[in-house]
Amino acid sequence: MEEKKQLRSQEWFGRGGKMGFIYRSWLRNQGYPNDYFDGRPVIGICNTWSELTPCNGHFRDFAEQVKKGVLEAGGFPVEFPVMSLGEILIRPTAMIYRNLASMDTEETIRANPIDGVVLLTGCDKTTPSTVMGAASVDLPTIVVPGGPMLNGRFRDETIGSGTFVWRIKENVHHKVYSDLDLQEAEICSSRSAGHCMTMGTASTMACMVESLGLTLPGAAAIPAVDSRKRTLAQLSGRRIVEMVKEDLRMSKILTREAFENSIVVNAGIGGSTNFILHLLAIAGRMGVPLELEDFDRIGSRIPLLLNLMPSGKYLMEDFFYSGGLPVIINELKEYLHLDRITANGKSIGENTAKAVCHDRKVIYSVDQPLKPEAGIAILRGNLCEQGAVIKPSAATEDLLVHRGRAVVFTSVEDYHERIDDPDLEIDANSVMVLQGGGPKGYPGMPEVGNLELPRKLIEEGVTDMVRISDGRMSGTAFGTVVLHVAPESAVGGTLALVQNGDYIELDVANRKLHLDVSDEELAQRRAAWTPPEKPTERGYVSLYINHVQQADRGADLDFLVGGSGDYVPKDNH
Ligand code: FES
Numbered sequence: 084m085e086e087k088k089q090l091r092s093q094e095w096f097g098r099g100g101k102m103g104f105i106y107r108s109w110l111r112n113q114g115y116p117n118d119y120f121d122g123r124p125v126i127g128i129c130n131t132w133s134e135l136t137p138c139n140g141h142f143r144d145f146a147e148q149v150k151k152g153v154l155e156a157g158g159f160p161v162e163f164p165v166m167s168l169g170e171i172l173i174r175p176t177a178m179i180y181r182n183l184a185s186m187d188t189e190e191t192i193r194a195n196p197i198d199g200v201v202l203l204t205g206c207d208k209t210t211p212s213t214v215m216g217a218a219s220v221d222l223p224t225i226v227v228p229g230g231p232m233l234n235g236r237f238r239d240e241t242i243g244s245g246t247f248v249w250r251i252k253e254n255v256h257h258k259v260y261s262d263l264d265l266q267e268a269e270i271c272s273s274r275s276a277g278h279c280m281t282m283g284t285a286s287t288m289a290c291m292v293e294s295l296g297l298t299l300p301g302a303a304a305i306p307a308v309d310s311r312k313r314t315l316a317q318l319s320g321r322r323i324v325e326m327v328k329e330d331l332r333m334s335k336i337l338t339r340e341a342f343e344n345s346i347v348v349n350a351g352i353g354g355s356t357n358f359i360l361h362l363l364a365i366a367g368r369m370g371v372p373l374e375l376e377d378f379d380r381i382g383s384r385i386p387l388l389l390n391l392m393p394s395g396k397y398l399m400e401d402f403f404y405s406g407g408l409p410v411i412i413n414e415l416k417e418y419l420h421l422d423r424i425t426a427n428g429k430s431i432g433e434n435t436a437k438a439v440c441h442d443r444k445v446i447y448s449v450d451q452p453l454k455p456e457a458g459i460a461i462l463r464g465n466l467c468e469q470g471a472v473i474k475p476s477a478a479t480e481d482l483l484v485h486r487g488r489a490v491v492f493t494s495v496e497d498y499h500e501r502i503d504d505p506d507l508e509i510d511a512n513s514v515m516v517l518q519g520g521g522p523k524g525y526p527g528m529p530e531v532g533n534l535e536l537p538r539k540l541i542e543e544g545v546t547d548m549v550r551i552s553d554g555r556m557s558g559t560a561f562g563t564v565v566l567h568v569a570p571e572s573a574v575g576g577t578l579a580l581v582q583n584g585d586y587i588e589l590d591v592a593n594r595k596l597h598l599d600v601s602d603e604e605l606a607q608r609r610a611a612w613t614p615p616e617k618p619t620e621r622g623y624v625s626l627y628i629n630h631v632q633q634a635d636r637g638a639d640l641d642f643l644v645g646g647s648g649d650y651v652p653k654d655n656h
Pocket residue numbers: 138169170171205206207244278279283285
């Protein structure tokens with residue numbers, strides 16, 4: 084008979100003598116019967132609940148559903164909190180804390196008697212942070228995405244989270260909405276528990292984990308308040324116990340092919356540009372080689388199938404009724420590695436082969452896509468030696484090849500101060516350049532890349548201009564916006580050397596971003612350049628600035644790349 088491998092939790096609970104007493108006795112104040120410690124799988128339920136993260140506000144109840152499933156399958160559920168990152172309230176940007184939350188997740192899992200992990204994720208950064216942390220431990224892990232809010236509905240209008248916000252300024256200016264109207268719209272845009280229901284970063288992340296194989300099939304699109312989400316949580320609780328018995332670790336699911344699948348699916352759904360940073364960081368933790376160019380090479384030829392805001396018309400609730408991500412995966416099957424194993428132990432191909440589309444206005448077919456090519460283009464040139472990113476499907480066709488004079492803003496503050504100055508020398512052909520928006524510079528690489536156009540040009544009817552920065556863009560935004568320029572300006576990338584009036588050439592078809600200034604002139608400017616002062620010498624922010632990698636490496640901290648596995652640390656007494 085094959086000998087059953089003892090689980091790591093038994094290094095705590097299976098002990099005799101003094102240490103066994105210590106490890107069990109205090110836990111028993113919660114009333115656990117003796118047999119909970121008999122060697123059954125201990126399942127850590129990693130909860131990103133917080134009232135400061137409204138998108139995950141329903142997770143206390145949600146965790147109870149998972150526990151039910153774990154108990155039904157004979158496991159021992161233990162729920163624990165980790166740092167919760169709410170996109171809306173955290174300043175200067177939740178992104179700066181993604182890596183910190185990943186450390187919290189990683190260390191909490193490893194330090195405790197946990198054999199398998201359930202990650203409850205929702206708001207943008209709560210998914211990549213916990214997945215990165217869990218990946219560095221590499222236990223069997225399943226993700227339960229918390230689900231999007233119901234469709235926003237304001238009077239006779241369907242409104243999408245985020246995407247509606249970008250229209251407010253204009254509509255207030257033209258007196259379309261009064262303050263009272265906006266107050267009413269506030270709650271109409273957030274009608275239920277759940278995360279942003281556009282194809283912003285949160286929905287993108289939910290689809291990312293499903294396409295990677297880290298969830299049960301169909302998990303991503305189920306609205307937070309739909310009963311089927313509760314069922315999903317319970318079934319995921321049951322399944323993780325089996326995954327522990329099968330030793331189905333993250334590394335068995337997160338192979339190079341799984342990452343390639345995720346890139347294909349992200350293109351098909353028109354996912355957020357933030358996907359690039361997070362997927363690169365997760366791959367880094369897993370030790371899977373992944374480069375910026377992979378996103379272009381694998382993703383840019385993929386047709387856009389999903390008609391969701393901001394690229395399209397509908398919202399996540401409609402996506403769910405239309406069949407959800409399994410339909411997209413099935414449509415894209417010719418581009419995918421269908422034999423990749425997923426959390427339920429079956430291949431992604433098996434899981435999705437019978438998926439049926441219920442509404443072709445929402446999910447298009449590969450034969451008749453919404454757009455023939457979606458995906459993300461990676462640019463190179465002297466202005467971005469380590470790459471830059473543009474989402475052509477969110478851009479204006481006419482601007483994808485463009486030459487214009489730079490109007491430079493040295494910081495976000497400088498931009499806000501001058502953008503609506505009637506004397507600002509700028510026209511529709513100008514290229515707006517923002518410095519200081521990168522990981523080290525801001526710090527934290529916030530979503531400031533989709534700079535609003537100057538008022539005077541909007542009034543002339545200008546709707547889009549080329550904008551370039553080392554920052555990010557909200558997944559709910561759009562425009563001809565070049566993002567993630569690396570190296571960033573704060574480390575002396577060429578972006579820091581751009582001056583007003585310099586010509587910049589953007590040529591997306593040829594993947595080129597060029598600053599038309601001679602090498603000699605650039606060398607002179609570089610020699611005269613001085614780095615910006617560090618905003619602080621203490622605390623996490625200082626650690627972050629000292630160790631964060633550039634955008635082309637996913638902006639992870641250099642010492643967090645890779646993993647340390649699930650070794651059992653020394654006894655504590
Ligand atoms: Fe949390 Fe958009 S603010 S998902």
